[in-house]
Amino acid sequence: MHVANLADRETFTTLDGSTIRELCGPSWTPARNQSLAEATVPVGGETIAHYHRTSEELYYFTAGRGRLRVGEETREVGPGDCAVIPPGIEHQLWCDGEEPLVLLCCCAPAYSHEDTVLTGATPPSAAR
Template sequence: MHTRYNEIPAYQTKDGSEIRELMHPTVHGNANQSLAEARVEPGEQTALHRHRLSEELYHVTAGSGIMTLGDDRLPIGAGDTIAITPGTPHNVHNTGHETLVILCCCSPAYAHEDTELL
């Protein structure tokens, strides 16, 4: 399996971020997880939400901001990785001056139906 970034269309997810599904079982044939790139522009934030089934790993590749993770608010920046357990409320707020870019790995794979807005 192989994808090319410039051939993958971006779309907006339920939480309000712009997403590119870099690898997803329903599209690419891999089995158990998805990998996407999320982009949040300066001053913007995603909606507080949780996933009933999916565990997520966020890896920040550019920008900076604040992540709400349950009751905690964490400063995040390029090079940081965050584990989000199923059921944990979370969102990100871009508090910097450049686009906040996050690689998101979900297992099981991301599904709109598994996203509950809070």
């Protein structure tokens, strides 16, 4: 049995600029088909627009307030919201609240830098 505790995990920064603490993934656990991590976007921060070639992502928001853009659609997100992000669809996060935007991110197949394509595009519809 493999059990990890979030408090014991070291942070790293993904290509999109978010801070991650990976709870489970193939590089160091028995998981073979997915990964689970806690991601944080600081107050006033945003991720770099990007997409994943093969990974489907689930974002489950646990703290903070912000906006999520998936494709051409942007909406406000906060604790309790869960979003599905299909592979190949550009997405981006903004933290608009007074505390960091925190989410659990499940990727299948597991997250990898090689699967991430940075686009840097922010469509006018996502602007405040």
